Amino acid sequence: MTDFKVQHRDGEGVSILDLKGYLDAHTAPDLETAFQKLLNDRKFNIVVNCRDLSYISSAGLGVFMAYIEDVRKNKGDIKLTNMSPKVYNVFDLLGFPILYEIYKDEKEAIVKFRNAQKA
Amino acid sequence: MARIRSILPWIAPAVLIPIAFVYDVARAAVDLGSGILSVTRELALPIAFLAVYAGLQSRRAQATTNVPKAIGRLLMVNAGALVLLGFVSLVISFRPENSGSLPFRQNSINILGAYIVGSILTVASIVTLLSIQEMVLIRRTASVRRNFLLYLVVLGVASAASLRFLPLEGSIVATLAFVVALILAVVNSFRQPWIVYLSRREKVYGIIYSALLFVVLTILDVVLARHSTGQRSMQAFSSCLHTFVQINALFATIYFGMSFVSTLFHLPTAEVFERKQTELNSLHNLGRLVTQVFDFDDLVRTVTQMTMEVCDARGAWLELFETTENETEGSARLVARQQVEEVVIAGLTEDLNSPIRRLLRDTHRPLLIEDIWNDRRTKHLKERGISRGALLSVPLLSQGRIIGALYAVKDRFQSFDQDDIEVMTTFADHATIAIENARLIVRSLERERLKQELMVAQRMQRRLLPQTMPELPGIEFAAISESSAEVGGDYFDFFALDDGRLGIVVADVAGKGVSAAFYMAEMKGIFLSLSRLPLTPREFLVRANQAVLESLEKNVFISVVYAILDPATGVLQLSRAGHCPIIHASAHHAEMIRPTGLGLGLTDTELFSRSTEERELCLGPEDVCVLYTDGITESRNSAGEEYGYDRLLALTRRLSSGGAEDIKSGILSDVRTFVGASTSGDDMTLLVIKRSATSGGHRV
Structure with a gap:
């Protein structure tokens, strides 16, 4: 019933994860695997593109919480982009905009990473 | 009694044979004529051996069959009879010129020799017949039984036709009976059902014994048919029994000839058959073991x-x-x-x-x-x-x-x-x-055990929730919490504060099931102890965040709404930690109250306290406040559509004139109708606060 997909793209020094479908307790492990792989490959500049993400549950939000600490410790970040208003609302309710950088477009997030690297 | 019965068949031969012998000896000396005495003598011997047949048959009733061994025994019996016949024929000699005249007139030694030869050949013949009978009737069907009985009857008729006092010798009846008996012998000889079940080794023995027996029986056939001592002795003894022995010997010759050939042909398949037999046995055993x-x-x-x-x-x-x-x-x-x-x-x-x-x-x-x-x-x-x-x-x-x-x-x-x-x-x-x-x-036992454990957990968790609603003047409460699994992570509670106000909490642990339930229990402890302190809702949540920060797993957080209600004024102070917005509704208007605030366990005290707001709203008469968890708004129908905030807000407004209990059940049934047959995904909690029509410190 619940369909979820994570796809990994490389965007010039930034790793982009494209999420698609329903992210809930059942599908959260898929995203965890994807994050774990990036961390293992020591890729800490991560953009999560939520353009095709239709739903996220609290368990889905938990995945981001699980990895943000490690990523930031390694001078990287997880930036979220292209959220639909409904998905944004879920992030917003929990206060995620205070904790995470959320952008309208993937490009903005990539530029942010670039600037940070230059600095 | 049993002993008498076992002796009984032997009385007839023991009495009749000596009498017949004495008669024959007497007749050799004096002419006794051909009256009733001679008829009696003719009948005496067949009757005597009929009794022997009956006696032997009853003794064989319980015999189990190892056929090759039985053939071996027959070989001994028939060969022995033949050897004895040889010995006797050395001693006695019938005068050829007498062969045509009936009855014989012989000396006593010859008569004794004829009796010995006759008795032995007849007994051997009976034993052979009984053995064949057993072999033919293994795994018998009705028709097999009938064919064999038919043979016995025709054998009887043919033998009887040879009785000297009947004018049938050489007649069409006697010849016909003889021929039919032989035909039936051939028919019955096709019954060799025991061969298939023999092991290879047994088949080899069967072939050897059958071959030898065939040879012995063939010799016997010749001896009985031609003018020899054997044939003459039998004739002198009893022409009826002669026919009997002769037909039987032919039957046995045919039967064991067939056995020899069949067994020979079955020999190559013996190994395969044995193997199949073992396989069958193994599978049978396995089938039993599997269960x-x-x-x-x-x-x-x-x-x-x-x-x-x-x-x-x-x-x-x-x-x-x-x-x-x-x-x-x-x-x-x-x-x-x-x-x-x-x-x-x-x-x-x-x-x-x-x-x-x-x-x-x-x-x-x-x-x-x-x-x-x-x-x-x-x-x-x-x-x-x-x-x-x-x-x-x-x-x-x-x-x-x-x-x-x-x-x-x-x-x-x-x-x-x-x-x-x-x-x-x-x-x-x-x-x-x-x-x-x-x-x-193993799996189902384990599942059963887990189910039992979960039932215990469920009972215990239910007891962590308030069993009754608070009784406050002018305010009604109604609440329900349902888990999608046996246990869940939703929680609500009321705390009577020292100053007469009421603390109200609704919380949702991220995830569901057992892990959520454990955190929920932990939260209850934390909230209960914090409620003893004189804290504003915001301070309450900051302390709660501090308390859980260490103990929560990284990917778990808790969303909470904490409100303090003053029943006297209807003033509700509240803070939200990442939880669903609070609904404040009356007949004329409805809104979502959504102060900023992070979920518990997401961040440290500093950021948490900086970003958490506190609001105050006043419940006027007939006003409703609804607290709930995302299980309500995120309920999905089979089309994948969410129940959503707008629906909930509009419905609350419509229902706001009713009592708290009615509003609660109204919302719940609407959500259920919406969800329909689709399985509910998350834990759901709903808490309704309704201020009565008349404001003030007393009930209406």
Whole structure:
């Protein structure tokens, strides 16, 4: 019933994860695997593109919480982009905009990473 | 009584034969004429031997049949009779010129000789007939029985036709009866049902005995037919019994001639038949064992044992693969081994990715290595000192997955045949069923136990929620919390504060099930102790965040709404920690109250306290406040559509004039109708606060 997909793209020094479908307790492990792989490959500049993400549950939000600490410790970040208003609302309710950088477009997030690297 | 009965048949011959003998001796001296006495003498001997027949038959009733042995015994009996006949014929000699005249007039020695020859041949004939009767009637059908009885009847008729006082000798009746008896003898001789069931060894004996018996009987036939001492003695003894013996001897000759030929033809199939028999027995035993799941070790031992026996293998073993889902990793566990050194097993199938196992896994088909030394998959074993031979391995398949393998080795190379593959596949299937059975039982027991535990957890968790609603003047409460699983992570509670106000909390632990339930219990403790302190809702949540920060897993957080209600004024102070917005509604308007605030466990005290707001709202008369968890708003129908905030807000407004309990059940039933048949996803909690129509400190 619940369909979820994570796809990994490389965007010039930034790793982009494209999420698609329903992210809930059942599908959260898929995203965890994807994050774990990036961390293992020591890729800490991560953009999560939520353009095709239709739903996220609290368990889905938990995945981001699980990895943000490690990523930031390694001078990287997880930036979220292209959220639909409904998905944004879920992030917003929990206060995620205070904790995470959320952008309208993937490009903005990539530029942010670039600037940070230059600095 | 039984003894008397067993003696009874012997009284007739014991009395009648001597009388007949005395009569014959007397008649040799004096002419006794051909009156009633001679008729009586003619009948005396057949009756005497009829009794013998009856007596022998009743003694044989319980005899079990090892047919080749029985044939061997018949061989002894008939050969013995023939030898005795030879001896007697040395002593007596019938004058040829007398042969035509009836009755014979002989001297006493000749009469005695005729009686000895006659009695022995007749008894031998009866014994032979009874043996054949048994062989013919093995696994009989009604028609088989009928055919044999028919033979006996015609035999009786033919014998009776030979009685001298009847004018039938040489008549059409006598000849017809003789011919029909022989035809029936041939018909009955086709009944050789015992041959198929003989082992190879027994068949060999059967062939030898049948052949010898055939020769002996043929000699007897000739002796009885031609003018010889034997024929004359029988004639002198009783022409009726002569016919009887003669027909029987012919029957026996035909029967054992047939036996010889049939057994000879069955000899090449003996091995196959034996093997099938063993297979059948093994499968029968296995079938029984399969259901005895608790004897799992016994079962796998039996499977390997039978594999060895049926395939005539040097050794056999069974292993189970403990694989992960993709079937590429894991280990193989040896569960039963027969006559195979571990070094062979280890050498053949070192790890799960050994060529043999990989092939089994890829093809799911039996794998036959005709020659261990010269097969590229097993060549390396030659150096390890493993003897040359053949290996057959068969996968254990369950629902398209390989769960293990059954192996057998033989010393000779190229020695497994198609039958071996088939029988081992069958054994492997049986083993699979038993293994799956065992696993299912363990699993279902475990599931039952877990279910029981969860029921206990559920009961305990229910007790963590308020059992009754607070009673406050002018304010009504209604609340419900439902878990999608046995236990859940939703929580609500009321705390009576020291200053007469009421603390109200609704919380939702991320995730659901057991882990959420544990955190929920922990939260209850934290909230309860914090409620004792004089804190504003915001301070309350900051402290709560501090308390849980250490104990929560990284990916778990808790969303909470904490509100303090002053029943006297209807003022509700509240803070939200990542929780769903609060609904404040009346008949005329409805809104979502959404102060900023992070969920508990997301961040440190500093950021948390900086970003958490506090709001105050006033519940006027007839106003409603609804607290809930996202299980309500995120309920989805079968089309995947969410219930959502707008629906909830509008409905609350519509229902706001009713009592708290009505509003609660109204919302709940609307959500349920919306969800319909689709399975509810999350825990749901709903808490309704309703201020009565008249404001103030007293009830209406």
